[in-house]
Amino acid sequence: MDEPSAAETEEADAGGGGIIATRGLTKRFRGGQLAVDGLDLTVPAGSVFGFLGPNGSGKTTTIRMLMGLIEPTSGTARVLGRPMPRSARTVLPQVGALIEGPALYGFLSGRDNLLRYDAADPTADPRTRRTRVAAALDRVGLTAASGKKAKAYSLGMKQRLGLASALLQPRKLLVLDEPTNGLDPQGMREIRSLIRELASDGTTVFLSSHLLDEIEQVCTHAAVMAQGRLITQGSVTELAAGTRGRLFVTTPDTGDAARVLKEQGLADVVVAEERVTAEPPDRELAEVNKALVTAGIRVRGFGVERASLEDAFVALTGEGFDVAG
Numbered sequence: 001m002d003e004p005s006a007a008e009t010e011e012a013d014a015g016g017g018g019i020i021a022t023r024g025l026t027k028r029f030r031g032g033q034l035a036v037d038g039l040d041l042t043v044p045a046g047s048v049f050g051f052l053g054p055n056g057s058g059k060t061t062t063i064r065m066l067m068g069l070i071e072p073t074s075g076t077a078r079v080l081g082r083p084m085p086r087s088a089r090t091v092l093p094q095v096g097a098l099i100e101g102p103a104l105y106g107f108l109s110g111r112d113n114l115l116r117y118d119a120a121d122p123t124a125d126p127r128t129r130r131t132r133v134a135a136a137l138d139r140v141g142l143t144a145a146s147g148k149k150a151k152a153y154s155l156g157m158k159q160r161l162g163l164a165s166a167l168l169q170p171r172k173l174l175v176l177d178e179p180t181n182g183l184d185p186q187g188m189r190e191i192r193s194l195i196r197e198l199a200s201d202g203t204t205v206f207l208s209s210h211l212l213d214e215i216e217q218v219c220t221h222a223a224v225m226a227q228g229r230l231i232t233q234g235s236v237t238e239l240a241a242g243t244r245g246r247l248f249v250t251t252p253d254t255g256d257a258a259r260v261l262k263e264q265g266l267a268d269v270v271v272a273e274e275r276v277t278a279e280p281p282d283r284e285l286a287e288v289n290k291a292l293v294t295a296g297i298r299v300r301g302f303g304v305e306r307a308s309l310e311d312a313f314v315a316l317t318g319e320g321f322d323v324a325g
C-alpha cells in the first residue's frame, strides 16, 4: 500500500518533512554514468526553491526521479509526503510540471491546446472545462492571444501556455525545469514575475536553473548541485550570508590603492578599471580607509559589498560557476 497515515500527510503539508524530501537519492545510468549521487534534498512548503547547477550537474535526472519518470538506483524520494515513483498516481495530479518544454500542437490555437490538455485529464469535469481554460489563460496573461495558432507564438508565449496547462487544476507544487531557458530578457522577466505571483498564492515552486542571478531574483531557497552531488542548500539569504563579501575601493589611482591595500595586509587584491577589490580585513575598515587617504589616494567609493550567491558558489566549490559538467 502506498497510502500514508493522516499524520504523515499532515506533516508533509505543514512542511515538516518538506514538500519534496529525498534521502540518499542516487541514479547511475546503464552506461555507468553517476548522474545523481546520494542526494538529501528538503524543499520547505511555500518556498520558491531554486535547484541550481551547471549543465550536466544532475538537475534534470533528479527532477525525472521526483516525477516518477525514472527509477532511482538507490535512495528514496518523497513528494507531498508520499514515496515516488510508487505513489505517482496519487501525487502527480497535485503537481503541475513543466519539463523540457511544453508539448503543443502548432496547428491549434492556444485555447484549443488547453482544451485538449484538460480533456485528457479524467478527473476534469467537462462542464466546467471552458471556464477552467479561460481562467488559466488569464492567469498567464494569454487571453488576448488565445485564438492565435500556437506555432505563431513566441518562445515566451509557448512557455506561458505550458505554465497555463500546469495550472488548469489547483496545484500544491509546481516543478519547472529551466523555465526561462531560451527566452529573451523580456520573456525571462515575464516568466519570473509569473513565478513570483504563483508563489504568492501559496503554491510551492521548485525550479531548476543554471543561472545564479535568476535564483537570486526569484527564489527564497536554493540547493546547489555540482557533478551529481549536493553542495549546499538553505535559504538564499543564509547561503549568501555564509560567504564574506568583498571590500571595494573606487578610485582613479588603482595602482597606488592596490599597493596600499597590500601594505595593509589585505589578501586577494584585484584591480579592474576604476575599482580595486580585496578580501575584507578583520580589523576596523576605517583604518584601511585612513591609510588610503593618507597615501594621497583619491577615494570615490569605499565599502564592503554584500556577498552574492555566486560568491557563495565559488567559495564552496573553488570554481567559477560557468563550468561544464
Ligand SMILES: Nc1ncnc2c1ncn2[C@@H]1O[C@H](COP(=O)(O)OP(=O)(O)OP(=O)(O)O)[C@@H](O)[C@H]1O
Pocket (backbone or CB within 6 Å): 029, 030, 031, 033, 034, 035, 053, 054, 055, 056, 057, 058, 059, 060, 061, 062, 210, 325
Ligand atoms: N539517459 C541517460 N543515459 C546516460 N547518461 C545520462 C542520461 N541522462 C543524463 N545523463 C548524464 O547524466 C549527467 C547529468 O545530466 P542531467 O541532464 O541530469 O544534468 P542537468 O544538470 O539537468 O544538465 P542540463 O542543464 O544540461 O540539462 C550528465 O553527465 C548526462 O550526460
